[in-house]
Amino acid sequence: MSLTRQDVEKIAHLARLSITEREMPVYVSSLSSIVNFVDELSRADTSGVQPMAHPLDGQHQRLRADAVSESDHHEKYQRNAPAVAAGLYVVPRVIE
């Protein structure tokens, strides 16, 4: 199953990755070969099998008591942030 350039552009956009013109054919070809490879799965008979999301079947989610355990460290955390103003993380203007 080969991927087209359009497929790769769509995927790259969904994943918010910039791909240069030069890189594009390399990605198209390598992604195609990967998808081809995993297509082997389609030949497997998995009828009646339940999907497995966690390797430890039968475990279930632990519940935490509702208590505040964290305090304010924003100065420390924001020290290395790319852009901060008045305690806010700054990004280019988002139009709603």
Added chain:
Amino acid sequence: MSNWEVVIGLEIHAQLATKSKIFSGSPTAYGAPPNTQADLVDLAYPGVLPVLNARAVQMAVKFGLAIDAAVARRSVFARKNYFYPDLPKGYQISQYELPVVARGTLKVMLDDGSVKTVGITRAHLEEDAGKSLHEGLAHATGIDLNRAGTPLLEIVSEPDMRSAKEAVAYMKKIHTLVRYLEICDGNMQEGSFRCDANVSVRPKGQEKFGTRAEIKNLNSFRFVEKAIQYEVARQVELIESGGKVAQETRLYDSDKDETRSMRSKEEANDYRYFPDPDLLPVVIDELFIEAVRATLPELPDQKAARFAKDFALSAYDAGVLSASRELGAYFEAVIAGLGASHAKLAANWVMGELSSALNRDNADIANSKVNPRALTGLLKRIVDETISGKIAKEVFEAMWSEGKAADAIIEAKGLRQITDSGAIEGVIDSVIAANPKQLADYRSGKDKLFGFFVGQVMKATGGKANPAQLNELLKTKLGGGNA
């Protein structure tokens, strides 16, 4: 418009009133300075992991039980993947195929007194995103992640509503219910209770649904009503002029009273839902459910039914008085002091004078300047005819502004009702003597003048004549006429 049917479904996001966030131990209190309540988990730092807050699950189950829904013994958290600066992980942890609460129903009383059963498709747990702020930043947006990670219960209704009014009635009922259950404070200004409306139209009689538009983030009952009304008109006009409704997300502009398409959202996002591998399936057993069931309060419908039955109130009055637990409790406290036989009096005063005063001051019942005992004291004076109902309103205003008890004000202002027949007769005689023309007119058939005489006597007595006695005595003294 009459050949169109409106179809509305609401998605309500109720912020759950837990102390800490759904997946982290950060506090959830509103109004803190930006990013002071966002820990490493909320900020989506590399390497951090979510751990589920038990209380959020309890609250979701509580809601499920209150709407007679099936509570899922096994539910799964899934990742909803999309990029937005207020979503630090680049995905929202939500529930997709297996929500914690499945189908339920809610009975909603409409304006005309009829009761509509609205279906609730599901309710699931998810985390809230942060906030984007645009003011004060040139060409930029500031992100505050204090809200990121606050637990939300997303309540999805069936597309059962057929008008903006029905939608608002449903939304109000959910609002009442979540506050009754104490799972959400319902504060719409602070964003604890938000609504998205899915609106479509179809020709009357058609089974197939029309294309729907989603109007996001409506945070007041009034806006929901107006936004839906605008949207319906827009869609009808569009279709009738040959156009097609686009399946899209729209925002309501309350200044212009219109909805508009959200520019930044492109074609339907592919959220690539998959079970969150950092969280295990949530397994709820009978013990857990029964423990939550034991914490259910008397629900609004149950309280309304009880009020109607025990206090012979109309369904409407019972509904109003049970709109919040606090109001219901206030009412019952007054009844306890006054006696159930005077329930109607109590109901009228709580729904009338008290509610008006609260609205005027923009206060809620917890901050009422007149507490149940004080109101009971006032109502007792009406019952024992110390004062008339009309005078009582005056006394109430004084109680509200001065904070004094009814008796003190009645004494201080000399507002006791005049019940001495002799005294009243005396005033009637004076009034009749002073108004011979009106007397003659009355006696020759102008019945309306009865009210004139009542007014004159009341004026002369400063409003204190006992109305019932006054009526009787006046009738006798005026004689003649057709009183």
Added chain:
Amino acid sequence: MLHNLFIGELAERLAKRQISSVELTRHFLSRIERLNPALNAFITLTVERALEDAAAADARLGKGEKGPLLGIPLIHKDIFCTSGVKTSCGSRMLDNFVAPYDATVVARLKGAGTVMLGKSNMDEFAMGSSNETSYYGPVKNPWDISKVPGGSSGGSAAATAARLTPLATGTDTGGSIRQPAALTGVTGLKPTYGRVSRYGMIAFASSLDQAGVFARSAGDAAAVLQAMAGFDPRDSTSVDVPVPDYSKALGAPLKGLKIGLLREFFDGLEPRNAALIEEALNIYTGLGAETREVSLPHLPLSVPTYYVVAPAECSSNLSRFDGVRFGYRCEDPKDLLDLYKRSRGEGFGAEVKRRIMTGTYVLSAGYFDAYYLKAQKARRMITDDFRAAFEKVDLVIGPTTPTPAFDIGAKMNDPVLMYLNDIYTIGANLAGLPAVSVPCGFVDALPMGLQLIGPHFAEAKLLNAAHQYQQATDWHKHAPRGYE
């Protein structure tokens, strides 16, 4: 020579104050200074911090405190958050990132008195089998610097093999501890999924990642696992199961131990590789173990399954790297979309982008059922196969890698060829099983590894089997030339 001693021996000398932790640390630091440039096994050296840690350990030792890791130097794979220290995950995306907290693994090992020498080089975001995708350049195999050390924990493996550290932490998602351990002639342990906390371990594929250890013997690995293992309330996938005494379990006789020969591992196995495994089997039967054939019929699906599940999870885990709150941000983003695309496009290397895109694809509308759902079903079938096998045998044995270390650059242009390196290791990750690789000989003068896989929480049995093998052989004592 100090750097050839095992941890137990070092601990004894430290306890007897024959040597101080500071002296021991300086010994390794000077070796690193001299020998690391040729290997490029480190991203960050924490000299000052190491000496502080060592002084603190000496203080504790001075008070008479004892502990198997007290005063022992180690290195952490640069995937573990270390408070106040750069944590790059081998990526430009985190080149400027100083972690504000310690991973649970780091905190526990620190509590046990270890001395952090530095952070080791790795494939970018743990994606790779050769340590050639690192932003900081490839790591060389100390046995032959024209060869790869394996990956993704190549730096930890190479440094341990070169005796630049007595032990190192690593992570294993599809073989990233066992494969480099095999290619560099050291012992590498991947515990049961959920045995060791993932909190603070930068996530690649959440349902597959596990933290583990590189050391030069099973005995050393046991001591480290002891300190690392255990329930962590901050990790919802961490299992609340008691931690046995791993060191005590070593020395149990192997008589009656049933070892399974996995048919799917031995089919088509390269003859010299097969010969080494045969030899190892003879050792085991000589020690009283019994061998029998077992089959995991769905095992051949494991590599395609992994290359659907792991990229799917990583495509989501790596979405948080967006240039907003930390990490790399592109210059002069013209709008939000540009900020995201260029920060991520420039911050991530090619293999990472490939995997993110593969993952995005297999989760996307229309493909979810055919790929992701199907892979999760195959995963269950593989897991069930293992479960059935473990009803018949105690452990499964086989090779760790198909070949010895290959040339740097040989497989970089063909991702699928690179992926097939993980053919023997991936099954254990999909099923969450513990597995260990120990040196078992040489092919073309390069080390080869023997792999043992056990059922859930059978680390004690696994380590004991590895330990007994190492008592009867001396492959694990061989050092690369120039690093003895």
